[in-house]
Amino acid sequence: MKFKRTERIGAIVKILSDNPNKIFTLGYFTNKFNAAKSTISEDLIVVKNVFEKLELGKVITISGAAGGVKYIPKTSKAENEEFLMELCQKISDESRVLSGGFLYLIDLIYDPTIASKIGKIFASNIDYAEADCVVTMETKGIPMALMTAKAMNLPLVIIRKDIKVSEGPTLSMTYVSGNTSKVESMSLPRRAVKPNSKVILIDDFMRGGGTIKGMTDLMSEFGAEVIGTGVFISTMKPEDKMVKDYISLIQLDVNGDNIIVEPNLKTFKDEYQKEFVEGDCDIEEIIED
Amino acid sequence: MKFKRTERIGAIVKILSDNPNKIFTLGYFTNKFNAAKSTISEDLIVVKNVFEKLELGKVITISGAAGGVKYIPKTSKAENEEFLMELCQKISDESRVLSGGFLYLIDLIYDPTIASKIGKIFASNIDYAEADCVVTMETKGIPMALMTAKAMNLPLVIIRKDIKVSEGPTLSMTYVSGNTSKVESMSLPRRAVKPNSKVILIDDFMRGGGTIKGMTDLMSEFGAEVIGTGVFISTMKPEDKMVKDYISLIQLDVNGDNIIVEPNLKTFKDEYQKEFVEGDCDIEEIIED
Known part of the structure; x- marks a missing residue:
């Protein structure tokens, strides 16, 4: 033709x-x-x-x-800011607050267009040149992790919370979830991650960092190394997380009925961050509105 | 500019x-x-x-x-055939057979490129002009369901197997899974699907159709109607499924160590199917190799 x-x-x-x-x-x-x-x-x-x-x-x-x-x-600074500001506005809608201080977010984070943009922002801010796969834990992080893996052209690995014998020999571990302070379990088929792999962790939410810490430990059991971590939302408290090196797109504080949600650009790559500090953007004004 | x-x-x-x-x-x-x-x-x-x-x-x-x-x-007939034949070859690799007759497939179905193509084939074979959302059940169907939702420009809804109180008021149900013949539960937040919605169901695997039947019943409880169903793999036996109207991309029969895997083009839209029957393709020859 x-x-x-x-x-x-x-x-x-x-x-x-x-x-x-x-x-x-x-x-x-x-x-x-x-x-x-x-x-x-x-x-x-x-x-x-x-x-x-x-x-x-x-x-x-x-x-x-x-x-x-x-x-x-690669996403541009202007695109990131516009997208994250819009998302923050949606998240801070009062009708999203559930009893127990939880937020209803699954309509947003399962949305293919939003998940796709989140994936591209992670790919713009995490160095994946050496990475072998993207790893997430079921369930809510899967859409954004899949879109991250697509942008990075890497396979996706999903850690399960229950043990699935139908996936062959499986390695299981326990960890303490920051959400509930409960001991929970995670498991992954032996052949899902090869020894000496370098992996990128993606998850939807981080409070204390217990889940990401657990995922990192599980990767060690596979002989794999975590070379980058991205979470969609991190909470402002506790300030001291179990994980040090990560990018989080949005920062959240829920104080009774009062929700503070803002783009967390300080965790972005230098090129985005510096521009943000020096630049002509008016994010802080928008937040103060 | x-x-x-x-x-x-x-x-x-x-x-x-x-x-x-x-x-x-x-x-x-x-x-x-x-x-x-x-x-x-x-x-x-x-x-x-x-x-x-x-x-x-x-x-x-x-x-x-x-x-x-x-x-x-929309995917072309030639592209579908080439993609599904390649996939069938990978699936029929002996090393994928696990004890209990299960197949290790998660490296394939979690792959972003494969999930993306599956999504486009579903979008080419299911009428979604009237649809309001794509619905799947965790976990293995999520990547292909997300990519289907992306191709159709629809939101994605994920049914959970456990009850998550952190998502607000939730509707739960039991169903009989064909895999294990066990009674299992599924649940979905009340606000995830609006009454009178028209939905597309996507799942990775269908044996008897119990899961799809359960998902359909759950949608009825929400006052929603299923207007299309796509599964990635369906088994040849039982021939008589609980669900009648669906498209499945691949047909599977496991007989001890003997795996028969082939594209299931007879469930495709007429335009693909007729061309397939009349056409010049040599799928059967390839299978007989």
């Missing part, structure tokens, strides 16, 4: 965008579009501009035998 | 592709690209060609006050 130049460019954008962090050789495109290498190279220059002008990440060229091009998704 | 024609086309492809089934007005694009309506209209003709030539779905124009353009993802 014959593609015009404009169509080829659209098609290359679609293919790269659907497959973040996957390397495509020049040969793949010359074949698919029945076009010369020089033609595809020119197309790729336009494609690179598209992603950069939209501030949706970078298309980079990798040289060598395993070379080609790949698309690295 | 100024975009050249080729860049605009790439950018429109990216925006539509990232937001399936979302309507964008012409004004959105004229604003974003600082271009005339006639210019954007011309661009959209090229964009439509891109999706059709790649066989990745359709861009349609909606007239009227709420009008604009939207992208409806």
Whole structure:
């Protein structure tokens, strides 16, 4: 099939965008579009501009035998701020407060569009170049962890709370959940994580950090190392978490009926944070409204 | 910011592709690209060609006050067949057989790329024009259900197996799981599904259909109606399922060490099925290999 130049460019954008962090050789495109290498190279220059002008990440060229091009998704500072501010407004809606000080959030965190944006923000703020997989614990973190794994082009591993014998030999552990201060169990099939793997942990909520600490310990049992951690919401108290190095998108404090929710940009990568401190944004004004 | 024609086309492809089934007005694009309506209209003709030539779905124009353009993802017959045959080969690997006749599949069904393709195939074979949400039951079906919801631009609802009081007033029920013939429970917060909703059910595995039947009953309790059902794998036996109207992507029979796995194209939409019967594909040959 014959593609015009404009169509080829659209098609290359679609293919790269659907497959973040996957390397495509020049040969793949010359074949698919029945076009010369020089033609595809020119197309790729336009494609690179598209992603950069939209501030949706970078298309980079990798040289060598395993070379080609790949698309690295990255969210812009402006996009992050707008998205997180909107989300904070939704979260702080009074009707979300449940008895016991819990918040009803599953309509938001299960939403595919929101989960997808969260995944891209995690991928923009966690170094995953060396990572082998994304690990989460069921259930509420799964949508955002899957979208993170998609943006990073990594497999997803889900830790179960019960022991599923139907998954073969399984390693189980107990941990103390900060939510309930109860001893809970987690389990994972032996073959789900290979020894010496480097993993990224993703979870939806962190209070004291007990769950993330438990997941880290479980990874040690597999001989795997945690090289990055992302949580969607962390609470302001306790300030001293069991986990030190993490990014959390939103900070939360519930004081009776009073909910304080704000973007937690200080845990973001330097490039986002510095701009935030020096920049022209008016997040604090919006919060004070 | 100024975009050249080729860049605009790439950018429109990216925006539509990232937001399936979302309507964008012409004004959105004229604003974003600082271009005339006639210019954007011309661009959209090229964009439509891109999706059709790649066989990745359709861009349609909606007239009227709420009008604009939207992208409806759709997988092609050739893509479905290639993807499902590859998957069947992976599934039938002997090393996946666990004691008790179970199969180790979580590395496949949690994979973001695979889950994403499964979601697009479901979206191509289930009528969701009237649907309000996608409903699944934890845990293994969540990744494919999320990707289905993303392709359909619908919210995702996850039924829990335990009762989570932290989600507010919750409706719980028991059902008989075909896997274990045990009575199990499922629960869902009252506010997760609105009365008179129309829902799509997605699950990873169906033997007798007890789980899907239970999910359907739970939806009745919410005053909601199931208008489509998709399962990833269904077993050949029992032939007579509790559920009649569903699409299943793969059919499975485990007979001791002997695993028969094949694409279940007869449950696909007519357009796929007829082509399959009449067509030039060689699926049966591949299976007999």
